[in-house]
Every structure is written in structure tokens, then in C-alpha cells.
Amino acid sequence: MIPVLVMLLAGLSASTDLFSHLWQTVLPDYIANTLLLGVFVVLLSLVFGVISAALIVHTNIKGKAVLRWLLMLPLAMPAYLVAYLYTDLFDYAGPVQRSLRAWFNWQSPNDYIFFDIRTLGGASIIIALVLFPYIYMLARTAFEQQDQNLLRASRTLGLNAKQSFYKIALPLARPAIAVGASLVLMETLADFATVQYFAVNTLTTAIYDTWLGYGDLATANALASVLMLFILFTLVAEQRARAGQAHQSNRINKTHQIIQLSSSAQFFAGSFCWLLVIAGFILPFLLLINMAWQYSSSEQFWTLVPTGINSIKVAVWAASLTTILALIFVLFKRLDKSRWRTLPVQISGFGYAIPGTVLAMAMMSTFAPIDYFINDVAKFLGLTQPGLLLSGSIFAIIFAYLVRFAAIANGAIDSGIKQIPKSLDFAPASLGAGLTKTLTKVHLPLLKSSIWVAWLLVFVEAMKELPAVLLLRPFNFETLSTQIYQLISDEMLEQGALGAILIVLLGLLPIIWLNRNNSDGKKQTTKELA
Amino acid sequence: MFLKTSKIVSGFLITITLTLSAFSSLANEEVSVYSYRQPFLVKPLFDMFTKQSGIKVNVVFAKKGMAERLAREGEYSPADILLTTDISRLIELQDRDLLQANNSKILQAAIPSQYRATDNTWFALTTRVRNIYSAKRLGNIQFNYEDLADSKYKGRICTRSGKHAYTVALVASMVAEHGEEKTLTWLEDFKDNLARKPQGNDRGQVQAIHQNLCDISLGNSYYFGKMLKDEKQKAWADAVNINFPNQANRGAHVNISGVALAKYSPNSKNAKALMEFLVSEPAQELYAQTNMEYPVRLGVAPSELVASWGEFKTDNLSLVTIAKNRKLALKLIDKARFDL
Numbered sequence: 001m002i003p004v005l006v007m008l009l010a011g012l013s014a015s016t017d018l019f020s021h022l023w024q025t026v027l028p029d030y031i032a033n034t035l036l037l038g039v040f041v042v043l044l045s046l047v048f049g050v051i052s053a054a055l056i057v058h059t060n061i062k063g064k065a066v067l068r069w070l071l072m073l074p075l076a077m078p079a080y081l082v083a084y085l086y087t088d089l090f091d092y093a094g095p096v097q098r099s100l101r102a103w104f105n106w107q108s109p110n111d112y113i114f115f116d117i118r119t120l121g122g123a124s125i126i127i128a129l130v131l132f133p134y135i136y137m138l139a140r141t142a143f144e145q146q147d148q149n150l151l152r153a154s155r156t157l158g159l160n161a162k163q164s165f166y167k168i169a170l171p172l173a174r175p176a177i178a179v180g181a182s183l184v185l186m187e188t189l190a191d192f193a194t195v196q197y198f199a200v201n202t203l204t205t206a207i208y209d210t211w212l213g214y215g216d217l218a219t220a221n222a223l224a225s226v227l228m229l230f231i232l233f234t235l236v237a238e239q240r241a242r243a244g245q246a247h248q249s250n251r252i253n254k255t256h257q258i259i260q261l262s263s264s265a266q267f268f269a270g271s272f273c274w275l276l277v278i279a280g281f282i283l284p285f286l287l288l289i290n291m292a293w294q295y296s297s298s299e300q301f302w303t304l305v306p307t308g309i310n311s312i313k314v315a316v317w318a319a320s321l322t323t324i325l326a327l328i329f330v331l332f333k334r335l336d337k338s339r340w341r342t343l344p345v346q347i348s349g350f351g352y353a354i355p356g357t358v359l360a361m362a363m364m365s366t367f368a369p370i371d372y373f374i375n376d377v378a379k380f381l382g383l384t385q386p387g388l389l390l391s392g393s394i395f396a397i398i399f400a401y402l403v404r405f406a407a408i409a410n411g412a413i414d415s416g417i418k419q420i421p422k423s424l425d426f427a428p429a430s431l432g433a434g435l436t437k438t439l440t441k442v443h444l445p446l447l448k449s450s451i452w453v454a455w456l457l458v459f460v461e462a463m464k465e466l467p468a469v470l471l472l473r474p475f476n477f478e479t480l481s482t483q484i485y486q487l488i489s490d491e492m493l494e495q496g497a498l499g500a501i502l503i504v505l506l507g508l509l510p511i512i513w514l515n516r517n518n519s520d521g522k523k524q525t526t527k528e529l530a
Numbered sequence: 531m532f533l534k535t536s537k538i539v540s541g542f543l544i545t546i547t548l549t550l551s552a553f554s555s556l557a558n559e560e561v562s563v564y565s566y567r568q569p570f571l572v573k574p575l576f577d578m579f580t581k582q583s584g585i586k587v588n589v590v591f592a593k594k595g596m597a598e599r600l601a602r603e604g605e606y607s608p609a610d611i612l613l614t615t616d617i618s619r620l621i622e623l624q625d626r627d628l629l630q631a632n633n634s635k636i637l638q639a640a641i642p643s644q645y646r647a648t649d650n651t652w653f654a655l656t657t658r659v660r661n662i663y664s665a666k667r668l669g670n671i672q673f674n675y676e677d678l679a680d681s682k683y684k685g686r687i688c689t690r691s692g693k694h695a696y697t698v699a700l701v702a703s704m705v706a707e708h709g710e711e712k713t714l715t716w717l718e719d720f721k722d723n724l725a726r727k728p729q730g731n732d733r734g735q736v737q738a739i740h741q742n743l744c745d746i747s748l749g750n751s752y753y754f755g756k757m758l759k760d761e762k763q764k765a766w767a768d769a770v771n772i773n774f775p776n777q778a779n780r781g782a783h784v785n786i787s788g789v790a791l792a793k794y795s796p797n798s799k800n801a802k803a804l805m806e807f808l809v810s811e812p813a814q815e816l817y818a819q820t821n822m823e824y825p826v827r828l829g830v831a832p833s834e835l836v837a838s839w840g841e842f843k844t845d846n847l848s849l850v851t852i853a854k855n856r857k858l859a860l861k862l863i864d865k866a867r868f869d870l
Binding site: 490 | 595741
């Protein structure tokens with residue numbers, strides 16, 4: 001919250017000269033690109049995420065036990081990595097087009113038509129491929145936790161399975177899907193590295209140009225604030241559209257009725273899911289393994305161990321703190337009665353839309369004065385001065401992640417708490433249980449899976465995050481992502497393939513673990529129902 | 531409940547702060563470097579320095595926002611040395627009063643005066659030429675940067691983003707030579723000649739020439755050597771000639787990588803030792819051999835491979851002028867909508 005304010009204030013002294021220069025030259029195109037990219041990525045992610053979630057929960061497609069968690073895997077792939085791999089693969093000089101030319105004996109680009117990967121369209125598809133799991137995960141959880149009695153009731157009223165899905169299940173899942181979509185949107189808009197590979201210029205390009213090129217941080221802050229206002233507007237519009245919808249049920253029935261698909265429909269549905277898994281995870285992962293196979297040594301592997309530990313350390317801290325705060329905010333929103341109860345959740349969510357480097361700057365502006373104060377006090381008391389205690393250590397990184405990823409944790413836990421009937425807030429009290437007891441005995445156990453989802457999402461994101469850690473880290477502190485970035489920026493990903501694989505694998509661990517936990521939980525509920 | 535949790539949270543925060551304070555306490559014989567250059571490029575040099583002097587070198591690498599970080603840290607900044615590429619970054623640091631002079635006689639003796647600041651705040655370590663790569667199929671050509679706008683190369687030129695520091699510096703030198711208006715026209719015509727939207731990096735353009743997507747590209751000199759030494763990329767480099775532009779007139783555009791002493795350097799003695807080491811003969815030779823850049827120290831020869839590309843004339847335009855023209859160059863690049 002404070003960093004956001006710092007940024008807004010700094011934006012106030014923006015230079016109108018530079019702004020009007022940008023406005024007259026490139027800014028309208030950047031804005032158009034930003035809007036189009038946002039719309040395309042969100043639409044594609046919705047198509048990918050909602051359809052696959054619905055197929056997994058509501059139909060009888062084959063292999064769904066495996067697909068159910070395979071579809072989460074693209075989340076472990078950093079977008080900048082996938083962008084690099086795919087632009088390399090489909091570029092004019094890449095292996096795919098080279099083989100095509102060799103095959104058909106084409107000589108130049110005029111001899112054939114091949115889609116250009118480095119376009120807005122190419123970027124949208126690739127970004128959606130790695131971001132859709134947000135929507136998938138939240139939508140799937142929503143579908144799975146819906147009260148099936150409602151769907152049954154709709155069936156007795158004459159709807160067929162499909163109709164009741166569209167009329168009941170989908171609208172009920174809308175809050176979760178909306179949260180997923182807003183995460184996708186924010187992630188897309190704040191991105192810089194990925195779109196750069198695709199040679200697509202967006203508002204973030206303008207932010208970096210004004211700051212690093214024109215040396216005007218104030219105008220850069222102003223542009224970043226515009227970006228945030230745009231996101232704020234979208235979020236509020238979405239919430240308005242959803243206002244007044246509420247669903248409460250006391251006895252939740254989770255036995256799903258499965259829509260039986262014909263065998264050809266099963267085939268298409270299955271292919272759709274597999275294609276997402278292959279394009280979003282398996283293919284890039286194999287490319288990485290191939291690179292590592294050709295270029296890596298065991299010596300390289302051992303240098304990765306301390307780096308990997310740094311990554312995990314930062315990610316665990318970030319995930320734990322963010323989840324705890326999100327829990328507090330969400331419970332406050334739920335239980336407090338004042339008008340302002342939703343404010344913490346909403347405000348803390350904006351951080352996600354701030355480009356990492358801009359956020360890093362805001363961190364420094366926030367903590368450097370505090371560090372100065374600490375040092376002045378130390379000087380006054382005659383103690384040794386501690387130096388840059390906060391802004392010069394991993395504290396700043398962890399705090400940056402707290403700001404950046406609060407939206408993810410808030411979203412996951414908030415959509416979880418909406419599944420808990422409101423009556424449960426008060427029933428225990430009528431039995432004499434205090435607030436603490438109600439929360440620890442009732443809400444927390446029921447929220448367990450949402451809390452895990454939140455923790456997991458933040459952990460994976462923190463593992464992958466690049467720009468903030470790059471700028472805020474102390475001396476000799478490398479994480480997997482900073483190491484890979486250094487190699488990628490010199491077109492030497494081959495040398496860093498092993499590290500990239502490690503990021504992906506570490507990101508996978510919690511996904512797999514969570515999946516196991518989840519299916520255990522499911523068995524339990526089924527037993528209880530029986 | 532809330533109170534309790536917030537206690538736990540603040541407990542956490544205190545624990546982190548304590549564990550972190552271990553990080554910020556630095557031992558005695560050290561020197562700390564903020565580097566725009568990638569660690570694997572400079573690590574062999576630092577290793578050699580540590581072996582010679584016993585002084586440990588701490589590094590943090592980042593390109594974006596390093597100057598800002600330094601400025602925010604102010605007098606408590608742990609940084610001693612700044613290592614950068616591109617003259618504009620050095621001048622930016624100087625302009626923002628983030629540097630201090632290093633009046634070492636050794637540095638002044640080793641570095642020609644056009645490659646260091648008059649107030650001794652920054653020093654070049656290596657120079658690099660902005661070369662023109664041309665497809666071998668074009669044969670031997672005499673090329674001027676001005677020819678990038680020549681319509682006979684329509685659809686045959688590839689380049690990286692116009693916003694990249696190397697391109698901006700070249701445009702800044704064009705502004706100095708031709709003035710604002712002509713440079714804009716040049717940029718617009720140059721843009722019309724592009725085979726594709728500016729993208730990728732310098733090597734990627736050579737790869738595109740190898741694949742017959744274009745004939746001409748812009749690229750720094752050392753990439754040629756690096757490609758020749760890479761198994762996979764050798765084929766790309768073999769498809770092109772490296773040209774030193776404007777040999778019949780003002781000479782080829784040159785940029786530098788450099789070093790500066792931070793204003794509040796806590797270990798300035800060690801920092802000065804490191805700076806002097808970086809211009810010493812062994813260090814300059816290492817720069818020449820491993821990075822294939824042109825050593826700034828007179829008397830140290832470039833690597834054999836680099837020397838084989840021949841002698842050439844460099845543009846005498848002052849580096850300070852290039853840095854001064856940078857914002858204007860960037861504006862022109864925006865005006866020409868070069869990247870769009």
C-alpha cells in the first residue's frame with residue numbers, strides 16, 4: 001500500500017513535455033497494443049482455462065485423473081523462458097521454418113507464408129498458454145466445490161446436463177473465474193521481458209523508456225499509475241457487474257453428475273486438454289532438457305545448489321507472509337461490519353499490476369528513508385551503524401513480493417471463503433464459542449485447501465519472479481531466475497538450461513504435493529457423505 | 531485473534547530483520563561492485579584480482595535501475611565500483627553526482643585522454659565498434675552508416691531495437707554529424723529498408739543473414755568473435771563479412787565499457803586498487819582475449835582473431851557529445867516510430 005502511494009505521489013511531478021512528446025509519437029500505439037494484448041490474453045486464457053476445467057469436472061473424458069493436475073503444470077514455466085524458447089523455435093531462422101524451407105526447397109520469405117511469432121498475436125497465444133492455469137485452477141476448484149443439489153434441482157426442473165451447466169454451474173463459478181481472469185490481466189499488463197522477446201511495444205515499454213532512456217522517473221511513475229488506474233477500473237467494473245449475486249447453502253453435496261460425451265466428442269475434448277499441456281509445458285520442457293543434455297556438466301549442477309536454496313528461501317518467506325496477510329485481510333472483510341472492510345483486500349491487490357522494476361524502485365524509496373532514520377538513531381546513540389538494513393537486504397525483496405503477489409493470495413482465499421456459508425460465522429457463537437474458536441475450529445479447516453492454493457501460487461510466482469529480485473538483491477546473492485536471466489540476455493540459455501529445469505521442477509513440487517493433498521481431501525468428503 | 535496474528539507477523543518481520551543484518555555486515559578486505567556487465571564476463575578478471583591482492587570482490591549485476599538504486603542508497607550505499615557498458619550510463623552517473631574523482635596517475639598514464647573524463651570521474655576499459663555485418667554474397671563492400679537509408683537495400687536490413695543503448699549511441703553520433711532533421715530522415719528511410727520489425731539481439735541479426743532473410747545488419751565487433759568461437763553459431767558468422775563503416779570519411783562509431791568510483795565508496799582504497807588492476811596489462815589482455823573487445827590501454831594488442839579483421843579508422847567524435855545527444859536521439863527514434 002505504501003509503495004503504491006509513494007509511486008502515485010512521485011508521478012505527480014511528471015514532465016508534461018516528455019509526456020506530450022510520447023503522446024504525439026508512440027504512446028497511442030503502445031496503449032492500443034496494451035489493450036489488445038490484455039483482451040487477447042484474457043480471452044484466450046478464459047477459453048483455455050474454463051473449458052478445460054469444465055471438461056475435467058463435468059465430463060467423462062479419458063485420462064482426466066492425470067489431466068486434472070497436468071493442466072496446472074504450465075504455471076511452473078516462467079513466461080520469459082517460454083517466450084524465449086518459442087520465439088527461437090518458430091522464428092524465421094528457427095528450426096521449424098528452417099526444416100520447412102529445406103523440405104520444400106524454399107529460398108526466401110517470399111516463397112511461403114508462415115505465421116510470424118513476433119507479433120501481438122504470437123505473444124498473446126504464448127502468454128495465454130502459461131497463464132491460463134490461474135483460471136483453470138480457480139474455475140476447477142469452484143466447479144468441484146459447488147453444491148450439486150442445485151444442479152440436480154435444475155435437472156428436475158427439466159434442464160439437461162449441458163443446460164444446467166451453462167445456467168447454474170458456470171454462473172456460480174463466475175467469482176472464481178473473474179479472480180483468475182484479473183490475475184491473468186494484471187500479470188500480462190505488468191510484463192516487460194516477455195513482450196520484449198516478441199518485439200511488441202506496450203505501456204510498460206513506455207514506462208521503461210521514460211525512466212531509463214529519458215531518465216525521467218517521475219513521468220515513468222505517472223505512466224505506471226495510469227496502468228494501475230486502468231486495472232482498477234477493470235476490477236471495479238467486474239465487481240459491479242457481479243454485485244448482488246450471492247449464493248449460500250448449508251448442506252453441500254459434492255457428488256458430481258457427469259455429462260456423458262460421445263466418443264468423438266471425448267476425443268476432441270481430450271485432444272484439447274492434451275494440446276494445452278503439451279504446448280504449455282511438455283514441449284518447452286523437452287526443449288530445455290535437450291539443451292541441458294547438450295551443454296551441461298555436473299560441475300554446473302553443483303553451482304546451482306546454493307542458488308536454488310536462495311530461490312527457495314525467498315519464495316517460502318514470500319509465500320508464507322503473503323498468505324498470512326491475505327488470510328487476515330479476507331477474514332476482516334468477512335467479519336468486520338464497517339464500510340471499509342473490503343478496503344485492505346482491494347488495495348493490497350493493486351501491487352500485482354506494478355511492473356517489477358517500478359515496484360523495486362518504490363521499495364527503495366520507501367525503505368531507504370527508514371534505513372537513514374535507523375542509522376541516524378544509531379549514530380545518535382553511539383552504536384555502530386547497521387547500514388542499509390532494510391533496503392539493502394532480502395527484506396526488500398520479500399516485501400516487494402508481498403506487495404506484488406498479495407492479489408494472488410487474496411483472490412484464492414477470498415474465493416474460498418465465499419464457499420463457506422455465512423451462517424457458519426454465527427452458529428458457533430450461538431453455542432458459546434468465541435471468535436478465535438470459531439475461526440480456528442470452523443473457518444481455517446474449511447479454508448485449508450484455499451490457503452494451500454494461495455501459498456502454492458505465491459511460492460511458484462516468487463520462484464519465477466525476475467525484475468524486482470534483479471534490482472533489489474544484495475551482493476553475491478543469485479537466485480535461479482537472476483542467473484537464467486543473465487544467460488538469456490546474452491542468448492546463452494543453453495548454459496542456463498539446467499537452472500531453468502530446476503526452477504520448473506521446484507515449481508512442480510508444490511503442484512504435485514497439492515494435488516495429492518487435494519485428492520486425499522476429496523476421498524474424505526466422499527466418505528463423509530457416504 | 532487479529533492482535534495475536536499481527537504479533538506473529540511482527541515476530542516474523544523481526545526475525546527476518548535479524549537474519550538479514552548478517553548479510554549487510556561486510557568483512558575487511560573487500561570491494562563491492564555494481565555491474566551492468568554480466569558476471570561471467572567479469573568474473574575471470576575479479577578472480578585474478580583477488581588472487582593477486584587478497585581482496586575479495588562482491589558483485590551484484592543488474593542493467594535496469596542501478597543508478598537509481600545508487601542514488602537512493604546515498605551515503606550508506608555499500609557500492610565501491612560501478613562497471614558499465616555504454617558511455618551514456620557513465621555520464622548519467624556523473625551528472626547525478628554519484629561519482630568521485632580518482633586522480634590515480636596510473637589510470638591517467640594507461641588510458642588515452644579521449645577515453646576518460648576530464649574530471650577523472652569515469653574511465654573507459656575497452657572500446658567496441660558498431661560494425662556493419664554484410665552477407666558474403668554481397669562481396670566486399672565499402673559501407674557508410676548513411677547507406678542504411680539507401681533504397682537499394684530495401685527489405686534487406688535487419689537490426690535490433692532502436693531503443694537499445696548501442697543503437698541510440700549510434701543515432702546520437704549521427705545527430706552530431708548531420709543535425710536533427712537529416713538524422714530523422716535517415717532513421718525513417720532506414721526503417722523503410724528493414725526486412726522485419728526490429729527484434730532480437732546483435733547475433734540474431736547475423737543468424738537472419740545466414741538464413742537469407744536480409745543482407746545487412748548492425749552489430750558490435752566482439753559478437754563476431756564470440757560467434758566464431760561457438761560451435762552452433764560459427765555457421766552464422768561464416769556467412770557474413772565484418773565491415774568497419776565510414777572508413778573513407780569520419781571513421782567507425784565507437785562506444786566504450788567503463789569503470790567509475792562511487793561517491794560514498796566505503797572501501798575506496800581497495801576500489802582504487804581494483805580500478806588500477808583493470809587497466810593493468812594482464813587484465814587488459816584478458817579483456818582482449820576472452821571478451822574480444824579492444825583494450826583501451828595503449829600497447830596491449832587485441833586478440834589475434836580480432837586483429838585479423840584489420841586496422842580501421844575510428845570516429846573522433848567526443849564520447850561526451852554522444853552522451854549529450856542521447857535524449858534527442860531517443861526522441862528522433864520515437865518520432866520515426868522505428869520500433870513500431
